[in-house]
Amino acid sequence: MSAMEGDSFTLRTGLTEIQRDDELEWRFGSSRARLTRIAAGNITTYNDETFRDRLQLERQTGDLTVTNITNEHTGVYQLSIVIRNKKSTKRFAVNVYAPVPIPVIFSDASRCALSAESSSRIFLCSVVNVSDVTLSWYKGNRLLSSIGVSDLSISLSLPLEVEYQDKNTYSCVVNNPVSTQTTHLDIDQLCQIHSGSLNPVLCIFVKEFL
Known part of the structure; x- marks a missing residue:
């Protein structure tokens, strides 16, 4: 039970x-x-x-x-x-x-602008202090990727690479056997954020991850 x-x-x-x-x-x-x-x-x-x-x-x-x-x-x-x-x-x-927290999606602002080196944007979905959960990216109703943790209380992050012209609906879902939380990816809103207004810790974390 x-x-x-x-x-x-x-x-x-x-x-x-x-x-x-x-x-x-x-x-x-x-x-x-x-x-x-x-x-x-x-x-x-x-x-x-x-x-x-x-x-x-x-x-x-x-x-x-x-x-x-x-x-x-x-x-x-x-x-x-x-x-x-x-x-x-x-x-x-x-x-x-414990009930799962709401997952947070953020991006490296430098990857939001179109450049000759990149034709895609990378977003990171993260939850902190969790145990016995699965973190997943969905494209519509289709599972793209997932990562899970069983016993220890840790932080989880999962990247998603999206092509610039991609207009599909993406969402990040965290769940355990008794609760689920979902955050939908709003690409335009995230990429309108000026790099100077991003949380420095998040920016450093994303850059180190990449």
């Missing part, structure tokens, strides 16, 4: 009704820390700081809802059920992701 930071998720037991003699317990993580349980018709919630004020246990079915989630709630949840003295176990893997 995938979920976004700040949202909630519900893990379902598959039961329709818990009888008074049934027992049910939820645990979390490699340490199998106790979260909450139902026994003799009573609900007990344990004092786990990571889940404080975030747990909701449905008394009739035993479904567990975790609210206001953060990356700390990524992991394996274990459900133990005892019905008529028969024990069964289920495990649920949950991944919590």
Whole structure:
């Protein structure tokens, strides 16, 4: 299961009704820390700081809802059920992701002007401080190129070379399993920016990249 930071998720037991003699317990993580349980018709919630004020246990079915989630709630949840003295176990893997940022497109102003050395312009799409994302360029609905990162939180950049007479629609898309952000390329607007008004850090970054 995938979920976004700040949202909630519900893990379902598959039961329709818990009888008074049934027992049910939820645990979390490699340490199998106790979260909450139902026994003799009573609900007990344990004092786990990571889940404080975030747990909701449905008394009739035993479904567990975790609210206001953060990356700390990524992991394996274990459900133990005892019905008529028969024990069964289920495990649920949950991944919590941050919403992706809006990608930024910029260019080296010196490449916007037509010259004898170049018949194209190069634009760079960038996102910062991301993990578990894919950054892609699209021409209309067709994927042109993409780059991805899995674990570490880093910055990603992806170049796009466009011919001077190209009037197609381009867009840069960043996504993870729970969210997507898109920025459309406005060639005329970017190339009207005077080189002196560009952020010096961005200009240096683009020139070093090229």
